[in-house]
Amino acid sequence: MTPVIEVRDLYYSYEDGAQALSGINLTVGTGETVALLGANGSGKTTLLLHLNGLLTGRGTVLIGGVPLTPSSAQRLRAKVGVVFQDSDDQLFLPTVLEDVAFGPLNQGHPPAEALRRARAALLSTGLAGIDDRAPYHLSAGEKRRVALAGVLAMEPDILILDEPTTYLDPPAQRNLARLLLALPQPKLIATHDVRFAAAVAHRAVFLAAGKIAAQGTVEDLAKQYDWDWASFSPRP
Amino acid sequence: MRHHRIAGWSLLDSPLHRRDARAKLLATLLFLLALALAPQSSALAAVPFALVLLAALFFARLPLLPLLLRSASVLPFSIVFALIEWASGHGPHGGALLAKSYVSALAVLLLAASTPMPSLLHAMESLGVPRAFVLIAQSLFRYLFVIAEVAQRMRLASLCRGGTSPLRPSAGFRASAGSLAVLFARSQQRAHGIHMAMLSRGFHGSLPLAVRPRFRPSDAGFLAAACALGAALYLSVTLR
Numbered sequence: 001m002t003p004v005i006e007v008r009d010l011y012y013s014y015e016d017g018a019q020a021l022s023g024i025n026l027t028v029g030t031g032e033t034v035a036l037l038g039a040n041g042s043g044k045t046t047l048l049l050h051l052n053g054l055l056t057g058r059g060t061v062l063i064g065g066v067p068l069t070p071s072s073a074q075r076l077r078a079k080v081g082v083v084f085q086d087s088d089d090q091l092f093l094p095t096v097l098e099d100v101a102f103g104p105l106n107q108g109h110p111p112a113e114a115l116r117r118a119r120a121a122l123l124s125t126g127l128a129g130i131d132d133r134a135p136y137h138l139s140a141g142e143k144r145r146v147a148l149a150g151v152l153a154m155e156p157d158i159l160i161l162d163e164p165t166t167y168l169d170p171p172a173q174r175n176l177a178r179l180l181l182a183l184p185q186p187k188l189i190a191t192h193d194v195r196f197a198a199a200v201a202h203r204a205v206f207l208a209a210g211k212i213a214a215q216g217t218v219e220d221l222a223k224q225y226d227w228d229w230a231s232f233s234p235r236p
Numbered sequence: 237m238r239h240h241r242i243a244g245w246s247l248l249d250s251p252l253h254r255r256d257a258r259a260k261l262l263a264t265l266l267f268l269l270a271l272a273l274a275p276q277s278s279a280l281a282a283v284p285f286a287l288v289l290l291a292a293l294f295f296a297r298l299p300l301l302p303l304l305l306r307s308a309s310v311l312p313f314s315i316v317f318a319l320i321e322w323a324s325g326h327g328p329h330g331g332a333l334l335a336k337s338y339v340s341a342l343a344v345l346l347l348a349a350s351t352p353m354p355s356l357l358h359a360m361e362s363l364g365v366p367r368a369f370v371l372i373a374q375s376l377f378r379y380l381f382v383i384a385e386v387a388q389r390m391r392l393a394s395l396c397r398g399g400t401s402p403l404r405p406s407a408g409f410r411a412s413a414g415s416l417a418v419l420f421a422r423s424q425q426r427a428h429g430i431h432m433a434m435l436s437r438g439f440h441g442s443l444p445l446a447v448r449p450r451f452r453p454s455d456a457g458f459l460a461a462a463c464a465l466g467a468a469l470y471l472s473v474t475l476r
């Protein structure tokens with residue numbers, strides 16, 4: 001079967017010369033959730049931004065088998081939903097409902113249909129009844145779910161999440177994990193949070209200095225890279 | 237956060253909030269036109285205009301004092317011009333200029349506090365304002381919020397460490413200039429993040445509006461009343 005995401009030999013350096021990706025090869029299959037682990041600055045965000053054409057490096061990115069090019073980017077963007085690390089970047093309209101309807105309206109749906117999709121997405125993220133609230137008055141957990149709803153309203157085939165547990169308290173993290181498990185789309189999730197990754201992902205890849213250093217189960221990679229608290233001796 | 241207050245107010249409900257954005261935009265333009273045409277001879281000419289705005293503020297159920305204070309933010313600019321007038325022997329002109337600019341600022345704030353920005357931008361577009369201009373206004377609006385937010389965070393961070401607001405000139409010129417540079421760099425970064433997030437949700441040039449506004453008879457009535465009032469105000473201060 002065609003992988004939903006396929007990245008081949010992807011290189012990218014920022015304008016100031018920093019080499020952020022140095023030869024990434026990665027596939028995500030249908031129905032699969034993959035965790036993207038790695039240190040701060042290892043290139044996770046940079047990689048994710050390539051998957052809907054917000055950045056273009058040297059190499060190939062295929063979405064559902066279709067090469068991502070400047071001319072196909074706008075169309076493929078509707079298929080690849082990205083939830084950004086900072087919800088405040090993503091939420092910018094005055095009310096929750098309008099913000100969630102932003103994507104479907106951009107896709108060209110008439111307002112009535114866009115609002116229907118927005119309401120359905122809010123319902124599926126457990127946010128019914130806050131349509132008219134201002135996004136900036138919500139809690140971090142609610143903001144994250146509104147941002148996710150804004151992406152789900154576009155009915156994407158693939159979900160990309162950049163450090164989705166940032167700013168969330170443990171109950172909100174569990175809530176998000178439950179929500180993600182219930183969503184059928186394949187997912188690629190950048191995270192530092194090994195327990196969260198283990199809860200939602202089938203497998204993980206470990207990014208180091210712009211390269212995929214290892215692949216395996218979340219548990220194995222966590223052990224290999226000493227990526228959780230297991231080796232820490234607690235306060236005597 | 238504080239700078240979101242106007243955006244927050246614009247979502248309240250009142251007879252004024254319920255009017256169509258196009259009607260309110262036109263009424264504000266008429267008001268500003270009448271005010272601009274009013275005689276320059278004395279600051280008193282602005283008084284009837286101010287009274288009308290106060291009445292509108294009351295109907296819009298908006299908080300009086302914060303809006304009055306905010307409108308004063310135009311004064312530093314007008315004071316310079318007023319001083320020039322005064323220095324060239326036109327003292328009363330200077331006073332009229334100050335009063336007019338204050339009342340104009342209040343009128344614009346009233347519009348912004350009673351109309352959500354996306355509706356306002358759409359109103360501009362449907363009234364024939366060139367698309368490029370609307371786009372610029374739209375991004376300026378968004379980026380103003382960004383800058384205000386970043387500035388506020390920097391201020392808090394400085395206060396927490398026992399400093400003063402780093403952007404105040406009293407912090408010393410070097411310090412505030414340095415902070416200003418940081419402010420712009422950070423704002424630019426944040427604006428970039430927002431732009432990326434918008435693009436990733438298929439943004440391609442204009443803010444779509446979920447709810448198509450309808451121009452109702454009550455909006456037409458409001459506009460007609462505003463025209464009559466504008467004319468009456470103009471006449472009342474010119475024929476005296």
Ligand SMILES: Nc1ncnc2c1ncn2[C@@H]1O[C@H](COP(=O)(O)OP(=O)(O)O)[C@@H](O)[C@H]1O
Nearest residue numbers: 014016018020039040041042043044045046047
């Ligand atoms: N806009 C940018 N301009 C220049 N360099 C950047 C920019 N964004 C990220 N980088 C650099 O690229 C590398 C990878 O960053 P990033 O993808 O954000 O990593 P991660 O998301 O894993 O923390 C880092 O060295 C970072 O400093």
Ligand SMILES: [Mg+2]
Nearest residue numbers: 044045085162
């Ligand atoms: Mg990152």
